[in-house]
Amino acid sequence: MTSAVLVTGGAGYIGSHIVAALARAGRASVILDNFQNSSPGVVARLVRLAGTPIPLVEGDVRDAGVLRATFAAHRIGAVVHCAGMKAVGESSARPLAYWDVNLNGTVRLAEAMGEAGVATLVFSSSCTVYGQPDALPVGEDAPLRPASVYGRTKRAVEEFLRDLAGADARWRIAILRYMNPAGAHPSALIGEAPLGRPNNLVPLMCRAVAGEFDEVPIFGTDWPTPDGTGIRDYIHVDDLAEGHLAALDHLGSHPGVLTLNLGAGRGYSVLEVVGAFEKACGRPVPKVVAPRRDGDIASVYADASRALALLGWRATRGLDAICEDAWRWQRAGGRYA
Numbered sequence: 104m105t106s107a108v109l110v111t112g113g114a115g116y117i118g119s120h121i122v123a124a125l126a127r128a129g130r131a132s133v134i135l136d137n138f139q140n141s142s143p144g145v146v147a148r149l150v151r152l153a154g155t156p157i158p159l160v161e162g163d164v165r166d167a168g169v170l171r172a173t174f175a176a177h178r179i180g181a182v183v184h185c186a187g188m189k190a191v192g193e194s195s196a197r198p199l200a201y202w203d204v205n206l207n208g209t210v211r212l213a214e215a216m217g218e219a220g221v222a223t224l225v226f227s228s229s230c231t232v233y234g235q236p237d238a239l240p241v242g243e244d245a246p247l248r249p250a251s252v253y254g255r256t257k258r259a260v261e262e263f264l265r266d267l268a269g270a271d272a273r274w275r276i277a278i279l280r281y282m283n284p285a286g287a288h289p290s291a292l293i294g295e296a297p298l299g300r301p302n303n304l305v306p307l308m309c310r311a312v313a314g315e316f317d318e319v320p321i322f323g324t325d326w327p328t329p330d331g332t333g334i335r336d337y338i339h340v341d342d343l344a345e346g347h348l349a350a351l352d353h354l355g356s357h358p359g360v361l362t363l364n365l366g367a368g369r370g371y372s373v374l375e376v377v378g379a380f381e382k383a384c385g386r387p388v389p390k391v392v393a394p395r396r397d398g399d400i401a402s403v404y405a406d407a408s409r410a411l412a413l414l415g416w417r418a419t420r421g422l423d424a425i426c427e428d429a430w431r432w433q434r435a436g437g438r439y440a
């Protein structure tokens with residue numbers, strides 16, 4: 104029997120798409136999730152997509168006992184660590200929770216991996232570690248100046264992982280800095296299902312067009328960008344998921360630490376994304392100009408050439424596919440029962 108990949112946060116938005124991509128590649132997963140910001144209903148959908156059972160461990164990544172039991176019960180060869188808290192705004196109000204879950208969760212996980220003799224780890228980091236870069240597109244060697252508590256927890260975990268690998272040459276670690284993941288699996292069986300009012304642009308547009316919310320606030324039209332709205336690098340969640348598989352393959356033959364941006368490598372303004380979404384759904388997005396949001400930056404998009412050079416990976420699905428797939432998911436309900 105081949106070994107499985109443990110996906111922490113595997114019921115979440117990105118984790119679920121990684122589990123689906125692993126299944127497409129014929130690889131087994133084990134999901135660890137505490138359902139703090141996800142729904143158990145995703146697991147049945149993933150089993151339908153995979154056509155095989157997918158073991159689920161309901162538990163917290165900070166819980167050493169749960170981790171030990173998970174590694175004991177399953178033959179795990181590698182870990183993709185997505186479990187964490189990720190709302191920029193909330194992080195400044197709840198620093199204790201963000202530092203505890205994001206940093207301590209990773210420390211406990213690394214401890215359990217060490218005990219179990221599992222040395223291959225892919226970590227979900229974020230382009231938010233850069234803050235507002237001096238030059239665009241931003242490459243992996245740019246200075247790290249995160250502007251939020253959330254971003255500082257990601258930077259700290261990255262440092263922790265480099266320290267680990269520096270002390271023990273057996274570790275094989277990929278630090279993946281995501282740009283802005285969006286879209287959904289084309290089956291519309293899985294997608295982004297935030298609990299409560301979405302913070303992020305694409306899910307908020309989905310629900311606003313569906314009539315669940317009044318208007319999408321456009322957070323600032325006075326940014327130093329061509330149309331005055333913020334520019335981001337939107338990457339289809341299935342491209343992102345496939346990047347994790349490519350990183351796992353690479354780690355198989357390359358010990359040490361690899362740090363990579365995963366992005367499409369081009370930026371779109373908020374108004375361009377709204378326009379693409381309107382085209383995809385054939386309806387206007389209700390919107391209203393609002394003040395800038397705290398912690399936002401003007402513009403960021405990735406230099407994704409290192410991922411292409413080292414992994415042979417690049418994003419292949421564009422903004423139209425992102426919007427079409429997000430809207431298909433919304434029309435199918437946009438949540439798990």
Ligand code: UD1
Pocket residue numbers: 189190191229230231282283302303304305307319320321322323332333334335373396398399400403
């Ligand atoms: C942020 C973080 C990212 C993090 C993600 C998770 C940065 C650069 N990125 O993405 O690392 O993983 O949150 O939550 O810090 N917008 C509106 N109206 C809205 C919502 C968003 O105008 O209602 C605008 C934002 O100002 C921004 C763009 O849309 O220009 C994208 O925002 P969002 O989808 O929230 O993602 P980020 O803040 O870029």
